[in-house]
Amino acid sequence: MTTHEYTAGATPPLGAPRVRTEPAAVPAQAPAAAATKPGRDRYLDLLRSIALVRVVVYHLFGWAWLSILFPSMGVMFALAGSLMARSLSRPAWSVIRGRVRRLLPPLWAFSAVVLALMFAGGWNPAHDPDTGGGVWGVADVLNYIVPVGAPPYPAHAGSESGLLESSWAEQGAGPLWYLRAYLWFVVASPLLLWAFRRVPWATLLAPLALTAVIGTGLVTIPGETGNAVTDFAVYGGCWVLGFAHHEGMLVKVPRYLAISGSALVMAFALWWASGHLGSEGWDLNDIPLADALWSFGFVVILLQYSPSWKELPGRLARWDKLVTLSNNRAVTIYLWHNMVIMATVPILDRMYGLPFMDSDRAAAALDATYTLWTFVLVWPLIGLAILAFGWIEDIAAKRGPRLWPNGAKPKGGAPRGSHRAGTEAPSGDGHRV
Template sequence: MSHGYPGPNGSHYPEDQGYGPEYDADGFPLPHQSGTGPAPQQGGGGWPTVRNNPGPALPSAAYGQGQTAGYPQAYPQTGGYPQQPQQGGWPQQSPQQGGYAPQQGGGHGNATTAFPPVGGGYGGQQEETPAFARTAVGAPTRQQPAWGRDEAETDPYGPSTSAWPQTADADGLDRTDAPAEEKPEETPEPAAPKKPGRDRYLDLLRSIALVRVVLFHVYGQAWMTIIFPSMGVMFALAGSLMARSLSARSAGQVIKSRVRRLMVPVWVFAIVTLALIFNGGWKPTAGEDGESIIWWWIRLAWWFVPVGAATGPDEVGSPGGLLDVSWAAQTSGPLWYIRAYLWFVMLSPLMLKLFRKLPWPTLLAPLALSAVLGMKLIEIPGETGNAITDFTTFASCWMLGFAHNEGTLKKLKPYMIPSFAAVLMGLGLWWAGTHIGEAGWNFDEIPTANALWSLGFCAVLLHYSPSWEVLPDKLKGFDTPITLANNRAVTIYLWHEMAIMLTIPVIDQMWSLGSLPVVGELINANLGKLYQVLMFILAWPLIAAAIAGFGWAEDVAAKRKPRLWPNGAKKKPRA
């Protein structure tokens, strides 16, 4: 539901967020280690369409420390090790008289013994070895590695599946059928509990959304809003992360951390952009409709406290300058989403409470409100109307993230989500077909259709979320760019419009090469056709420059040491 003028000539529809990785319990992103990672959590942020311009572990299984008392021997007569397994693969327990003889000296470790014989007590003859073992009295239990922990650092081959009981030698160390002359292995130190890690599937979705935003703001093709509704996807990811944080900490702490992580990069962006706008001649003025000059200062303040729509001048500079006169309006356009995201953060504690009491009515209520606004039964003018429209369009996606985090989607039968999504998306297409305007099938300009389509689309993505700890082999080559995009999602979103606008004077300089022999003819014949292709290609080096120049603000906001290029690549050790 962008507001503006789409197209390649500096008008673009930003419609996603991408508020970077927030995966730990405090809502801060964890540095990604390429290739491996701790158990994933669900999560994300979201990026919208550009307003006013159309274009967009558990603890690892440590061997417990034993008691100071010795451990009983499984074979007290000989003191040796279990014999070769009988049928079923289990060693028999040698009979003994008078019970279990404790080992001399004591020690630390684990020891297991077979169950006592059937009848006759501990000293009787064992008739048959049971098919399982129990832990010896007084010995700590050796835990099996927990499924889902990071095996890369402790046990690269995964949880042990050996069914053999272990016995403790005189030193209290675990040994299994080891020759007498071999030295027992040392007991590993307990591993510290690992914090939840990144969900690489959600990282992938966020990265795709950011690329699609840049692509759409260059080309402005309506079908892009249908093939991948980036903004709805990112709102759903942000809602899931918000619900997880609210489940772990107080609402005040969560809101404070989210606002800080959002606003510090925005303040850096606002200071730089406003300096350029003022340099272009923008000055405090009263509104053309008699609006007081006070409102000019209020709108200026909304760049830094975006509870309202922060807007810039429609034109700044002069024709023929380095940038088109509309560059300020284009560059400030994405700030409408900052307002929408901020209001969602503020309202999330209340929304989550309502969702937990009445999940489905709460989830679907915004769709009904969006339909009321879409049919113009109620009309709210100005930026207030835009803010309410934004809320009703994307609140269902935000709360779908709640359902994802709470496990509500997984409780449904497998066929229910695809059926539910198909109905919603079908209704979205029908609504768009009956409300087509000047922008055609651009769902950004048809809020109710966007709400229905995005909710159905996101429901399928989150229901079948594979929750990867690491990217699959076919995607391993994209690991570092995906990590970089998620660590700098706010920076990419805020500065991508400026980068796109700067490609225009760069490409225009290529026309001067048209006078060259041979090459000039090719340039004159094809430069116009390839203009948008060149814009998309050249925008990424400029975005990279923004990452290097302003990305540190995201680290400062997360109370992290500033990093120049956080793509997760491991540094090679020096020779």
């Protein structure tokens, strides 16, 4: 398994989305530092939706440059950090308990499907040498229930000629890195916010300093422990930037200074990346220090220009329902998008058996447009996943279940999925996006 955008690794191209990426994203009531009235900040909702789409596209095509164009994971962690800071006006334990409660039921539904497929394929964690086997191999399965560590999976499952190709388990479990990181950030947030309010600059820059130590090979922490610490360091700066946004610290910094400073940090990130390119080239998910610095500078610029919209303006208004839907179902989209991408392959392969596909010319045309058809098909399949599993997010939030909460108003009634009904769960760019 690679380390990032899923950990820091790029997702493989079509048919083999790499594990641990870009996105997900977490539907949540978006925090608004500058707002004077409670409610959602549609600018932040829009950012979360863009991050989710970018995660899906990244895992679909594997384009390394997407990690530069829009660092989804950094954006989502910053949005979640801002929301967490706002929520911590309440007792810390109740906030942590609420976040965990909203996160786990959607995870359990996902885990039930994935584990059932793994066990049906003959996988036995007690006898799997890749997981250590024995009692510890079985105990690791508990990470599918509470993601405090890395969930195990068979290195090879299915078959290249079957409905599920051999790396499906790795790809399916990939998004769970984000839930693990989110959970640890939530647990650490009361202490981080306490430190931020006393020594803001030290708390803000400490994760970048930690990344410079463990993300450059100066200090090496082996195994999944090293991956978890690296995740925490790389995205910790963005999480604390969310605190700074909510606390109003960013608006106190002159814009010219924030933008010019961010540009220098991002330039250094690209310079560092140029000398440490991995197998995926310019995929910053494989280069921890570059990823941390680029995401940090990018998020500073986005939050400096945060307009705190109550409604999406102008032409953006046409996307209002989709933005609302994606925010209300961010956990579902993030958890299931890799499985959905893999599902497009056997569906499209069936097209070769259609009567009008018996000529070489028709088959060649499908070969040439296969990736395009995958892109077209993945979105209605994500819609089906939302219908099948999205309502679990409502149950987890102690709300009545809704099939399609896009904010549309039923005839003669209140909105079915109002803008205020966001789920306070993790946002997800899969390790990565």
